[in-house]
């Protein structure tokens with residue numbers, strides 16, 4: 010372990026629990042949606058903050074090319090992004106920016122788009138650097154861009170768990186289904202898909218939305234999806250975004266903050282990841298991004 014890695018580990022707050030966690034694989038959680046603007050980036054960042062309180066040391070990867078949602082929500086401006094790594098201008102450790110709330114993140118920048126077209130030797134180079142991330146964290150939360158495209162599909166295939174965010178809006182539900190259909194039907198995703206209902210007015214509404222999606226997926230795709238929980242519609246979140254403070258830091262008692270915390274607890278309690286343990290994720294990364 011070099012000095013920079015050690016310094017980063019100190020910064021990202023590796024404690025006794027996390028030292029133990031390093032023995033395990035890095036858990037990869039990808040957050041996606043069919044429709045844009047449904048709450049993916051807020052989910053990724055606030056879940057990350059909740060995970061820290063729950064004793065984890067997650068890193069957020071902003072895989073939304075061009076929009077830089079994660080850094081805006083965190084009120085940060087990182088110096089480097091994945092395109093610098095691709096061009097060989099920095100090391101993976103330079104990409105890990107620790108935000109003022111102690112949550113480390115990696116900016117994808119234009120590098121995310123480029124990852125789709127890289128020659129194999131460069132994918133190999135990036136893979137070996139990405140492998141070093143697991144010495145910093147036991148959990149990588151990947152925030153993707155809206156819609157169904159190659160990059161989103163690839164990051165979903167890479168993950169141990171895929172979270173699809175929908176809202177009660179009919180177009181969000183149909184677009185959510187379209188993404189699930191693409192992932193399962195076209196790309197044969199074998200990972201369990203969990204649905205989060207965001208901006209729900211009540212638990213009942215969230216359940217209703219989930220059941221609509223569950224029914225069509227089960228009926229037409231013959232594959233069940235799981236309920237991952239819901240985040241209520243919350244004015245506090247709306248205000249926090251305007252102030253560029255993640256709601257979990259803005260007001261921990263806010264309805265949405267408590268929901269993110271609750272979802273974090275459920276994710277940590279879910280041991281199913283162990284049973285679907287994937288092959289080494291770095292070789293998986295190479296395979297997925299090489300063609």
Ligand SMILES: Nc1ncnc2c1ncn2[C@@H]1O[C@H](COP(=O)(O)OP(=O)(O)OP(=O)(O)O)[C@@H](O)[C@H]1O
Nearest residue numbers: 045046047048049050051155208241242243247250
């Ligand atoms: N639970 C919520 N309650 C109220 N407003 C919310 C909630 N979640 C998200 N929002 C609002 O929706 C906006 C979009 O959220 P966010 O940026 O997280 O969506 P996104 O899915 O990442 O969007 P994009 O597809 O553009 O990346 C936020 O700026 C906020 O105003």
Ligand SMILES: [Mg+2]
Nearest residue numbers: 049050073078
């Ligand atoms: Mg976003």
